Amino acid sequence: MHTSHSRLPGEVAFMVLIVAFSAFMLWASFNISRFESVSAAGVFPMVCTAAMLVTGLMSLRQSLKSRLVLESGETAWGQFVRKLTPPTLVQFTVLIVAYMLLLEVLGFVVSSYLFLLLSMQVLGSSRVGLNVLVSALVLACIFVIFQTAFSVVLPAGSLVGPYLPEFLK
Amino acid sequence: MMEALGYFFMSWLDWQILLLTGLGTFAGIYIGAIPGLSVTMAVSILISFTFKWDVNHALALISGIYLGGVYGGSRSAILLNIPGAPSAIATGLDGFPMAKRGEAGEAIGLTTVISVYGGFIGILALAVAAPLVSDLALMFGPREYLLLAIWGILLVGSLSGESLSKGIFSGALGALIACVGLDPMTGENRLTFGSLQLSAGISYIAAMIGFFGVAEVIAQVHELHLTAVRQKVEKIIPSWKLVRKYLPLATRTSSIGVVVGALPGAGGDIAALMAYDHAKRTVKNPSRPFGQGAHEGLVAPESANNAAVGGAYVPMLTLGIPGDAVTAVIIGALYIHGLKPGPMLMAETPHLFWFIVGSLVLANLFLLVFGLTGIRIFAKIVETPKPILLPLILVLSAVGAYAINNNPVDVYWMLGFGLLGYFLKMYGFQVGPVILGMILGPIMDRSYRQAMMSTGNDVGLFFTEFVTTPLSLILVLCVALTILSQTAWWQRWRAPQSA
Numbered sequence: 001m002h003t004s005h006s007r008l009p010g011e012v013a014f015m016v017l018i019v020a021f022s023a024f025m026l027w028a029s030f031n032i033s034r035f036e037s038v039s040a041a042g043v044f045p046m047v048c049t050a051a052m053l054v055t056g057l058m059s060l061r062q063s064l065k066s067r068l069v070l071e072s073g074e075t076a077w078g079q080f081v082r083k084l085t086p087p088t089l090v091q092f093t094v095l096i097v098a099y100m101l102l103l104e105v106l107g108f109v110v111s112s113y114l115f116l117l118l119s120m121q122v123l124g125s126s127r128v129g130l131n132v133l134v135s136a137l138v139l140a141c142i143f144v145i146f147q148t149a150f151s152v153v154l155p156a157g158s159l160v161g162p163y164l165p166e167f168l169k
Numbered sequence: 170m171m172e173a174l175g176y177f178f179m180s181w182l183d184w185q186i187l188l189l190t191g192l193g194t195f196a197g198i199y200i201g202a203i204p205g206l207s208v209t210m211a212v213s214i215l216i217s218f219t220f221k222w223d224v225n226h227a228l229a230l231i232s233g234i235y236l237g238g239v240y241g242g243s244r245s246a247i248l249l250n251i252p253g254a255p256s257a258i259a260t261g262l263d264g265f266p267m268a269k270r271g272e273a274g275e276a277i278g279l280t281t282v283i284s285v286y287g288g289f290i291g292i293l294a295l296a297v298a299a300p301l302v303s304d305l306a307l308m309f310g311p312r313e314y315l316l317l318a319i320w321g322i323l324l325v326g327s328l329s330g331e332s333l334s335k336g337i338f339s340g341a342l343g344a345l346i347a348c349v350g351l352d353p354m355t356g357e358n359r360l361t362f363g364s365l366q367l368s369a370g371i372s373y374i375a376a377m378i379g380f381f382g383v384a385e386v387i388a389q390v391h392e393l394h395l396t397a398v399r400q401k402v403e404k405i406i407p408s409w410k411l412v413r414k415y416l417p418l419a420t421r422t423s424s425i426g427v428v429v430g431a432l433p434g435a436g437g438d439i440a441a442l443m444a445y446d447h448a449k450r451t452v453k454n455p456s457r458p459f460g461q462g463a464h465e466g467l468v469a470p471e472s473a474n475n476a477a478v479g480g481a482y483v484p485m486l487t488l489g490i491p492g493d494a495v496t497a498v499i500i501g502a503l504y505i506h507g508l509k510p511g512p513m514l515m516a517e518t519p520h521l522f523w524f525i526v527g528s529l530v531l532a533n534l535f536l537l538v539f540g541l542t543g544i545r546i547f548a549k550i551v552e553t554p555k556p557i558l559l560p561l562i563l564v565l566s567a568v569g570a571y572a573i574n575n576n577p578v579d580v581y582w583m584l585g586f587g588l589l590g591y592f593l594k595m596y597g598f599q600v601g602p603v604i605l606g607m608i609l610g611p612i613m614d615r616s617y618r619q620a621m622m623s624t625g626n627d628v629g630l631f632f633t634e635f636v637t638t639p640l641s642l643i644l645v646l647c648v649a650l651t652i653l654s655q656t657a658w659w660q661r662w663r664a665p666q667s668a
Contacts, residue, residue: 044348048345049341058334103567103577142564142565
């Protein structure tokens with residue numbers, strides 16, 4: 001996945017981001033109790049963020065020292081897309097984000113069913129009939145097991161919930 | 170003694186616990202075997218479902234999954250040439266060549282029996298060492314806990330990844346996440362940025378599911394094209410003669426497993442690689458050359474990684490310091506059930522300790538049964554297509570995160586940590602130290618402040634006391650050696666010696 005001799009596209013930008021984040025959090029940690037006392041509430045977060053900043057800078061230095069190896073005719077962005085964000089991964093991630101956001105609105109049953117169905121399709125399971133059946137079966141199992149054995153209250157959904165039969169809430 | 174025996178057999182006599190241990194072991198084997206599913210992921214998701222259960226029931230299930238999962242990785246390494254778990258990487262080196270020669274059954278049988286043997290040595294070490302370590306731990310003060318936690322993060326950072334700096338970054342990030350919310354000592358808001366939601370802190374279970382569930386699922390999209398190479402399996406149960414031949418090696422490598430497992434932060438994957446290396450260096454006449462199907466190449470890593478389970482429980486139960494990522498998650502489970510792992514756990518709730526030992530022994534026996542049977546079903550389950558499997562894990566992760574507080578915010582945290590975890594993994598950062606940092610962070614924070622306050626906030630005295638008390642001095646040396654071993658100077662010095 002990652003070698004010490006060559007770097008991945010976007011690696012330097014990622015390291016810069018984590019260094020910036022560490023610096024910001026160091027400042028935020030400093031503001032908790034400033035240098036009020038060596039055993040104050042802000043000291044440990046300051047130590048953590050200082051360690052993050054130093055090691056983040058070391059990682060940035062390592063990344064800068066390594067080379068980005070591009071195949072002929074390939075751009076850095078092209079390699080970034082190929083190695084880190086291929087279209088299938090992006091589509092799947094978008095579905096995950098949408099699923100998490102719609103969980104409360106559409107409820108567990110509807111949003112999970114849609115998510116399972118669409119993501120199976122996106123990930124390459126092209127037999128629609130099988131996907132429809134497997135999603136329904138699996139969801140029914142999860143729903144029954146978690147409602148009964150684990151007593152988990154699953155979201156009914158603000159939009160769909162009122163129209164669902166009682167046993168699906 | 171009789172009381173301890175009673176607690177030990179509790180899991181054997183209660184049919185519900187018996188069933189849960191068996192179920193956990195069975196599920197663990199498959200979870201460990203399916204590439205992309207990890208024991209840490211399974212236990213993280215499981216915690217959020219089982220926190221309403223009786224603690225014994227939850228622990229029985231978790232123990233089974235842990236032990237079964239460590240073993241399960243070997244099956245797919247042998248049969249499919251895809252290690253189901255990091256602890257099975259070394260197993261595949263000789264296991265798959267054996268399978269290609271038509272000896273898959275022999276490889277699985279030998280692996281199973283030796284794993285069970287290693288597991289028993291680990292559990293025996295736990296039963297013997299934990300009470301002793303627990304007594305020793307009563308002598309530990311805040312300074313020792315601070316050093317032990319620092320050592321744990323350094324060890325996991327240096328052993329599990331390619332770079333110590335990235336390991337430390339991950340550990341510090343985890344510790345920082347744990348700082349968010351109200352300070353437990355003063356009640357001050359820390360890193361909450363005025364948000365009421367953040368004042369309650371960040372759920373570490375949501376973070377665990379994010380880092381180990383969501384991030385792993387997203388990363389697995391890169392492996393969709395991987396196809397399994399299925400092998401024929403015949404005659405699984407190995408002969409006693411074959412097993413007996415490898416018991417001395419298995420005993421040595423199990424000892425390595427116990428010690429490595431007991432080190433804070435180091436787990437079965439490192440133990441297995443070290444044991445494989447030990448076998449390569451010490452076995453003069455292997456059954457075949459290493460890498461071409463040597464029995465020794467199976468025996469060493471498989472005995473070590475299962476022995477590491479018992480080893481990892483030692484610091485977890487006696488010091489409250491996780492031995493590896495899974496025990497970090499199990500500590501989270503114990504906290505949720507109102508238990509506080511540490512020296513007082515053994516003194517106040519000895520029944521829990523002996524119950525855990527008993528359920529581990531039981532899980533190990535189940536492992537022997539399930540390990541030597543059900544190969545046909547196994548191949549079918551393990552080959553479940555990833556386009557079906559990955560969305561399923563995601564749904565389970567979402568339910569798990571939601572179930573913690575019935576709050577969608579935990580689901581959003583899980584998602585955020587999942588995305589962060591994916592990029593961290595891709596750019597060479599390990600996520601194991603993040604979880605360890607989340608568990609060890611509060612221990613370090615509290616221990617540091619207690620140690621500092623005990624010196625009247627005298628910085629000079631605080632540092633002096635690290636080298637003036639014997640226990641602290643030993644731990645300081647361990648920390649210093651770990652840092653030193655990662656320096657270029659040390660690597661240069663070691664290179665000619667190992668050549």
